[in-house]
Amino acid sequence: GEQVEQRPPHLSVREGDSAIIICTYTDSATAYFSWYKQEAGAGLQLLMSVLSNVDRKEEQGLTVLLNKKDKRLSLNLTAAHPGDSAVYFCAVTLNMGYKLTFGTGTSLLVDP
């Protein structure tokens, strides 16, 4: 089945710096890509999602890049602030699939 690797597991940046999280997946039939954010003591919330026909999407200081050739998905938080401190998960779904496969998570700490 689909395998998703996420790195780094921990990331510490200073306020105003960018933070980049990368996921790689194995199945070329993967069709839907999402990033979720988990704040302390809470469930996951969707940040952004893209279909496989989208290479780049930007929203509110977040950039998602999809490289289908390398089977790599990335999330770039530009100008991170302390409120971005959380655990981030990528999640992928196969074409005509119905189950999300999650990455192992990245714990991001943004120092003021």
Add this chain to the structure above:
Amino acid sequence: EAAVTQSPRNKVAVTGGKVTLSCNQTNNHNNMYWYRQDTGHGLRLIHYSYGAGSTEKGDIPDGYKASRPSQENFSLILELATPSQTSVYFCASGDRDSPSAETLYFGSGTRLTVL
């Protein structure tokens, strides 16, 4: 706004005991899911459901049962709890825009400790 409520928030159980984790959603979503979250593993799918009366095995179903008596409620049942089932459990409901594009709405989690 989407709302998924889990109960209890925390649970301590003894080995061999029966544990039931409950989940209620007010989103009127057909799909519901149970995940467990463990360090180094991310979220792993235990059971899911397409609607009332249906349950399906996820990736790690052994030792767990699920029940979906209604559109709103989805329970996870540990008939004989073991210490390896100590974890944080999340319920989610799914809003499917297309066959592959689904947004999940998560509850706040249940922290289960099996002694």
